Each structure stands twice: as C-alpha cells, then as structure tokens.
Amino acid sequence: MYKKISLEEAQNLLIKNVKKTDEMCINILKAHGEVLAETIVSPINQPPFDRSPLDGYALIAEDLENLSLNNPMKFKVIDEIYAGEVSSKKIEKGEAIRLMTGAPIPEGANCVIKHEDVIEKEDTIFISKQILPWQNYCFKGEDVKKGDRVLEKGRFLTSNEIGLIASLGIEKVKIYRKPTISILSTGDELIDIGEEHLPGKIYNSNIYSLAFRIKELNLNYKILGQVQDNVKLIKEKIKKYIEKTDMLITTGGVSAGKKDLMIDVLKDLGAEILFWGVEMKPGSSVLCGKYKGRLILCLSGNPAAGLIGFEVIARPMLAYASRQEAIKLKYCKGKITENYNKKSNVRRFLRGRMYLEEGKYYVFPISGNNSSGLLSENINCNCLIDIPKGSIGIKKYQEVDIAY
Ligand SMILES: Nc1nc2c(c(=O)[nH]1)N[C@H]1C(S)=C(S)[C@@H](COP(=O)(O)OP(=O)(O)OC[C@H]3O[C@@H](n4cnc5c(N)ncnc54)[C@H](O)[C@@H]3O)O[C@H]1N2
Numbered sequence: 437m438y439k440k441i442s443l444e445e446a447q448n449l450l451i452k453n454v455k456k457t458d459e460m461c462i463n464i465l466k467a468h469g470e471v472l473a474e475t476i477v478s479p480i481n482q483p484p485f486d487r488s489p490l491d492g493y494a495l496i497a498e499d500l501e502n503l504s505l506n507n508p509m510k511f512k513v514i515d516e517i518y519a520g521e522v523s524s525k526k527i528e529k530g531e532a533i534r535l536m537t538g539a540p541i542p543e544g545a546n547c548v549i550k551h552e553d554v555i556e557k558e559d560t561i562f563i564s565k566q567i568l569p570w571q572n573y574c575f576k577g578e579d580v581k582k583g584d585r586v587l588e589k590g591r592f593l594t595s596n597e598i599g600l601i602a603s604l605g606i607e608k609v610k611i612y613r614k615p616t617i618s619i620l621s622t623g624d625e626l627i628d629i630g631e632e633h634l635p636g637k638i639y640n641s642n643i644y645s646l647a648f649r650i651k652e653l654n655l656n657y658k659i660l661g662q663v664q665d666n667v668k669l670i671k672e673k674i675k676k677y678i679e680k681t682d683m684l685i686t687t688g689g690v691s692a693g694k695k696d697l698m699i700d701v702l703k704d705l706g707a708e709i710l711f712w713g714v715e716m717k718p719g720s721s722v723l724c725g726k727y728k729g730r731l732i733l734c735l736s737g738n739p740a741a742g743l744i745g746f747e748v749i750a751r752p753m754l755a756y757a758s759r760q761e762a763i764k765l766k767y768c769k770g771k772i773t774e775n776y777n778k779k780s781n782v783r784r785f786l787r788g789r790m791y792l793e794e795g796k797y798y799v800f801p802i803s804g805n806n807s808s809g810l811l812s813e814n815i816n817c818n819c820l821i822d823i824p825k826g827s828i829g830i831k832k833y834q835e836v837d838i839a840y
C-alpha cells in the first residue's frame with residue numbers, strides 16, 4: 437500500500453520530475469502565444485532615420501526668428517520627398533523641402549511645419565507661425581535604439597511583442613517548445629460520442645474536458661482515445677505513444693476496485709512510482725509514475741474528481757514546464773455566500789463561482805452539502821474553494837481560501 441501524500445508534496449514531486457521542453461527557432465508568424473527563449477536585442481535603430489510626423493515642410497527653425505504676424509517669412513521650396521524616398525538636397529538658409537508623413541527629414545533641417553500652417557504659392561511658401569528647433573521632428577532610434585534589449589527571455593508573445601519584433605526586421609525567434617500532453621481514458625464502460633448507447637455504458641467525457649482544458653492553458657493536447665480495462669492493452673497503448681509525447685494523462689482505474697489497473701500497468705512497464713493517493717477530496721485517487729523520462733499522471737475516472745485533480749495537481753507543473761506564469765494556479769481569500777455544513781476530515785475542494793464586489797472577493801459554492809461532484813456543476817464554476825482538513829462546516833460570509 438502507498439501512503440497518501442499532501443497536495444503540496446504531489447505538486448512538488450511533479451515539478452521536480454517533469455522535463456522542461458527544449459528551445460526551437462520559429463518564424464514570428466507562428467510565434468503568437470509562445471514563450472520567448474532568448475533576449476531580443478535590436479539590430480537596428482527604429483525609426484532608422486530622422487523622420488517627419490506630419491505632411492508639411494522641413495526647414496531651419498532659426499530662419500523664423502524675425503517672424504511676426506505682419507511679416508510672414510518667405511521660403512523657397514527646393515524639393516519634395518514622399519515616404520520611402522530620400523532627398524539628395526541639403527537645406528540652406530531660407531529654403532524648405534516639402535515632405536510627407538514618414539519621409540526622412542533632409543540634411544540641414546531641424547523642424548517641420550504643418551502643411552495647414554503655411555501659404556503656398558508655386559515654389560514659395562509663406563509662414564507666419566512660430567516654430568521651434570526640433571519641433572515636429574522624430575529622431576532616429578527614438579522608439580528603439582540599436583543594441584537595446586527590447587524583450588527579455590521568458591516573455592509571453594502577444595500581438596504587441598510580435599509587432600515590435602517585426603518592426604526591427606527580425607524574422608525568426610527562439611521559443612520554448614510547447615509541451616504536448618497526450619490523454620488516454622481507460623474503462624470497459626466507456627463509449628465514444630457517436631457510438632450506440634448500450635446498457636451499462638457511459639460516454640467518455642473526460643477526454644473532451646481534459647483536451648480542451650489543456651487547450652485553454654495554451655498547451656498542446658493529443659487524444660489517444662480510450663482503452664478497455666486490460667493491463668496488456670493499456671501497456672501497449674502507452675508503449676506506442678510515450679516517446680511521441682511530453683507527458684501522458686490517463687483517467688480511470690486508480691482506486692481500489694478489481695479493475696483499477698493503473699498501478700499494475702505502471703509497475704509492469706517498470707515505471708518509477710512517484711505517488712499513489714493525495715490527501716484531498718475529490719480526486720484523492722491519483723497515481724503518478726515516470727516512464728522513459730516522461731510523467732504519467734493517472735487521474736480519477738470520476739469526471740469531477742479527475743478535473744479537480746488536473747487543476748490542483750497538474751496545472752502548477754504545466755505552468756512550470758511551459759514557463760507560462762499566466763497559467764499558474766492562483767490563490768486569494770474571499771467570503772463564502774452560503775453556509776456549507778458538511779464536516780470534512782480531509783482537505784476538500786468545492787467548486788465555486790467567485791466575483792469581485794467593491795474590491796472584495798465573494799464566492800458562491802456551486803457544489804451543495806451532499807454533492808457527489810457532478811459534471812453539470814462545472815458549468816459556472818470559475819474557482820475551487822479550499823476547505824481545510826478538520827473543518828466542522830463554514831458559516832455564510834466566513835473567509836475561505838480560493839484557488840483559481
Ligand atoms: N472501495 C473503494 N471504492 C472507491 C473508493 C475507495 O476509496 N474505496 N474511492 C471512490 C472515489 S472517491 C472515486 S473518485 C473513484 C475513483 O475511481 P477511479 O479513478 O478508479 O475511476 P473509475 O473507477 O474508472 O471510474 C469512476 C467513475 O467515473 C466514471 N468514468 C470513468 N472514466 C470516465 C470517462 N472517461 N468519462 C466519463 N466518466 C468516466 C466511471 O464510469 C465511474 O462511474 O472510486 C470510488 N470507489
């Protein structure tokens with residue numbers, strides 16, 4: 437018999453034994469939602485040249501020193517530059533160059549005046565508005581300088597980061613490969629959706645819940661389907677797929693029934709058993725082994741128990757292995773909005789719905805006093821209420837620990 441361990445011990449054992457994924461180089465078109473495995477240092481100045489933020493005229497601001505309303509200053513327009521072009525001319529005293537937004541500011545000029553603020557007459561413009569040196573002037577490198585560290589290793593890549601990387605002309609980046617988690621359900625009673633609903637059989641919902649929960653955590657999943665309660669068949673399936681995945685999650689066959697075979701499967705395979713049983717409810721029936729360098733986490737077949745086990749046991753390890761801060765299990769305190777009378781001689785996770793009101797968290801317990809943990813209770817659930825071992829019940833508005 438194995439001794440049950442605490443949830444924290446189980447979390448730590450998984451983190452200690454999981455193999456982090458390696459780095460890979462990918463095109464930025466594929467990098468959205470990935471974690472950066474390198475620090476991005478800018479190879480260029482951005483913008484790469486001094487440029488105009490307006491459609492207008494570049495000139496020497498000091499040429500406007502004697503300007504007054506009655507004495508507009510006159511400038512000779514010597515060239516015209518569109519964005520994407522460069523002028524070969526240098527501005528001298530009394531000269532201006534017409535330029536469009538984004539065009540490089542020509543040599544000699546130190547400001548730009550807006551098109552709307554000048555009077556144009558053929559090759560001449562008249563200005564009666566004061567403008568200062570460096571006004572309406574965008575400097576080379578004012579966004580990013582060549583050699584700047586723009587993004588640090590470990591940064592999660594959203595559209596903002598990818599846009600910035602693209603602005604520097606970087607085509608490929610190094611990222612941490614996202615782990616793939618394969619999922620296998622065991623149970624003679626299981627049928628897949630689309631199959632005939634024969635007596636005694638139930639639809640395999642676990643595989644769907646887990647696959648899409650993994651997807652919600654921004655990780656890759658692979659559905660291996662379901663297999664009967666047969667040690668040989670389960671072993672064959674695991675052997676066939678284990679080296680094509682980063683880890684395996686199975687459901688079913690982990691408690692004390694005659695067909696709870698997962699312990700035999702792992703032992704027969706020669707897997708190292710990390711633990712069997714965690715001091716919590718639901719989801720205490722959970723087994724974990726390590727085989728061919730990969731974790732095999734065997735969750736309870738009971739849908740509620742398996743999913744809660746996945747959240748509190750597997751998620752911290754998945755956040756660590758994928759280097760995603762955002763998917764870590766988070767904790768806060770909040771006031772429970774109903775009485776919960778059930779005594780608990782073991783730590784218990786209760787599904788709940790938390791909300792924020794006037795800066796304080798409240799949590800409504802979805803699971804009732806005698807709930808056996810039904811799948812329908814997952815609808816509207818956005819957190820778990822963490823009830824400590826030895827609780828004699830919780831009074832309305834008492835403060836509780838919430839995991840989400
Ligand atoms: N003598 C004891 N019996 C049980 C104990 C115990 O301590 N002593 N613990 C009970 C608790 S609590 C749980 S939870 C379950 C855990 O059982 P398993 O994890 O071994 O899972 P199964 O027996 O295979 O299935 C449990 C339940 O869930 C249904 N199921 C299984 N797989 C799926 C699936 N993929 N999709 C939907 N539903 C599934 C299955 O038909 C069973 O009804 O053990 C208790 N017994």
Ligand code: MOO
Pocket residue numbers: 716717718719720721736738741742809
């Ligand atoms: O381990 Mo069972 O999960 O308490 O429902």
